[in-house]
Amino acid sequence: MNEALREHWQTVYRDKGEAQTSWFRAHLDESLRLIDALALAASTPIIDVGAGRSTLVDDLLARGFSQITALDIAEPALAAARARLGEQAARVHWLVTDVLEAEFAPAQFGLWHDRAVFHFLVDAGARQSYVEQCARAVRGGGYAIVATFAADGPQRCSALPVQRYDADALAAAFAPHFALRDRSAETHRTPWDAAQAFTYVVLQRN
Secondary structure, eight states, X not given: XXXXXXXXXXXXXXXXXXGGSTTOOSSOHHHHHHHHHHTOOTTOOEEEETOTTOTHHHHHHHTTOOOEEEEESOHHHHHHHHHHHGGGGGGEEEEESOTTTOOOOTTOEEEEEEESSGGGOOSXXXXXXXXXXXXXXXXXXXXXXEEEEBTTSOSEETTEEOOOBOHHHXXXXXXXXXXXXXXXXXXXXXXXXXXXXXXXXXXXXX
């Protein structure tokens, strides 16, 4: 595991509250809209990559999904989510690891969700490793919903550089394993009301 990266995110989640992180949203509304549009079976295995303290797991549980994995490199982030969920936390598989090093079974998931992890991969080799992980872990016909900063979005986040994308470039990064099925744009408002442009793509595994 990249220890410097792990320590960076451990520190962020240990020292900052939700309202002090730019990516905080009470609910991941655009992700949920795209997930709802897929009309997945409740038994579909779903992974949220870079889950952090996000309430996506709460909202997926409320929708009846029964096989949810929340992955993050920072243990304090997942600990906060577990504490928030209380007894319901036992219904989620919590995985503290770097997504590039996670050991997934082939075709393990029907949906891979990532809001704002992929754009931190500024190294081409790391991006390729991520795509290979995603392609291996998502079953044929399954989906990946990936969100990054848009081409006109911020150039840095949490003091780290990011790679920005429009929908076509983001989909191309996952070709030929995935085909583009949907795209959307979102203007995220940070807790201090700054505007951040995001690109979302819905990709289907070939």
